[in-house]
Amino acid sequence: MSFNLSVIPTRHILLAVTGGIAAYKSAILVRRLKDYGFDVRVVMTQGAQAFITPLTFQALSGYPVHTELLDPEAEAGMGHIELARWADLVLVAPATCDVLAKFSHGLADDLLSTLYLATKAPVWVSPAMNQQMWAAKATQRNLQQLVDDGVHVIMPDAGEQACGDVGLGRMPEPEDIARQVAAYFHAEHRKVAEQYGLLAGKKVVITAGPTREAVDPVRYISNHSTGKMGFALAAACYAAGADVHLISGPVSLETPNGVKRIRVSSARDMLEASMNRLHEGCDVFIATAAVADYRVATIAEHKIKKSGDELNLNLVKNPDIVATIAQQEKRPFMVGFAAETQNVEAYATGKLISKKLDMIACNDVSRADIGFGSDENAMIIFFAEQYGLDKRILEKAPKQHISQQLVEAIHEALSKNVAIS
Known part of the structure; x- marks a missing residue:
């Protein structure tokens, strides 16, 4: 049986922004994801809102930004459950060590941690933090638990950090993250197309x-x-x-x-x-x-020089x-x-x-x-x-x-x- 897979359906990306200085990169990430044709909605933690406003992400994504678990308007339709079902991929960028710890221990005390437990979609995290926090045994232990649970970790880059330290912990550039997401969906579509296209x-x-x-x-x-x-x-x-x-x-x-x-x-x-x-x-x-x-x-072996008013070619x-x-x-x-x-x-x-x-x-x-x-x-x-x-x-x-x-x-x-x- 063959299906028309020539048209790749629009994929839904739920971008979660947590409280780190790298949150400014997430605004650019929304634009890059949309450049690839993704439909993007944004969830922000309270910490993220200290670095960048929800209005910025609303303007870039074209959707209201989700910030509260117990939002009266959203909860009328079980908003956090609907978001969890809407997503084809949940991307947490930047992901702080705090949210990594919540995910690894199954806590659900805010919108993002609840979404993590409620979604069937793949979850990707892009950790961004101080180099010492990244190297801490607790952080590495939590990361290993997330990997065991099937979470995809986008490894941080090394370099100079906002605090002045140098080392691993920088969030990769938005273009690189968007390219990885696009490649993932491209590969997933190809698997189906090779069988049913x-x-x-x-x-x-x-x-x-x-x-x-x-x-x-x-x-x-x-x-x-x-x-x-x-x-x-x-x-x-x-x-x-x-x-x-x-x-x-x-x-x-x-x-x-x-x-x-x-x-x-x-x-x-x-x-x-x-x-x-x-x-x-x-x-x-x-x-x-x-x-x-x-x-x-x-x-001609060499450039033909201009001579006369006409040039005849055989x-x-x-x-x-x-x-x-x-x-x-x-x-x-x-x-x-x-x-x-x-x-x-x-x-x-x-x-x-x-x-x-x-x-x-x-x-x-x-x-x-x-x-x-x-x-x-x-x-x-x-x-x-x-x-x-x-x-x-x-x-x-x-x-x-x-x-x-x-x-x-x-x-x-x-x-x-x-x-x-």
Whole structure:
């Protein structure tokens, strides 16, 4: 059974702030967690409020801050229990030695310690305290008990402390903590996706971005492709459980999490990398790259000097990567892209047939709102006749959303293909 796991659900982070000078870092941590797409609510102890106000966290999180166990308004709906159920992860940062002791001994005399006992969510603590307090036997004993109880401890950094001491006890930087939280949920999602995702168990190869065809050591022929569509599709395929290999021309984009990236420059480089991946095994080949149709016949050894009003270049045809892959004896499921400026549907259906593709997605790049470099797209999908699937219109949406719909279309066609074979 397969499920649509292309869309990772928004995760709920309950951030608990306790009374330490590092509480100012927690305000930045809220922002960094939200940057990763998390929904964040904040709990503050009385000690924390001595260092930073609840209003700060309310402004940053967008939610009222929870400070009291016996809040009449919250308790009308058993507020602390609802918070405990809401959380997908409870993160205590900074965590003082006092709260570590409460947790390890099962005390429940305030909102935070009650939440700790009431939640089924994973609990992470980021201890921050004086270096001697950190080294104290009681603190280390409490930490060991928490580890035994399944609490994840983010180890403190070493350095100069507010009190003037130097040693372990500094709360790590908010960016580092947020990155660890994001990595945790990414890994959890991946475990499920690899078993139940729409493309679970499939090896997907994607080409993306432009190619560059050298003219001389400093000049080249290329196009306006930014690779955004291909990179978004690589992320969506990985989120759907696939093993993704992204063959990318020169673009200034970060590699999506979990995706294996192969950097190339020219069309011939891209073809060679594609053939290598095909020989290693490939279930789905998705050609989003804007490959240069022609290259110069002979690349100049040195920079061509300006002379006269004209420069004539002798161009020769580049290999057709999609057609070459589709003609292989053990061909994968082939997905082509058609970026056109006129007669979009006619050109796309022609390419679908002539290149023996299984599916093609086309768009009108003459439109300024969905053309090269845009963060949004709108597409029409056509399938090869044997799949018995009607064309599908994908209305204008962010490329991440378009990518998720493309994954669903690929899955549907693959399911038909299995049934036919």
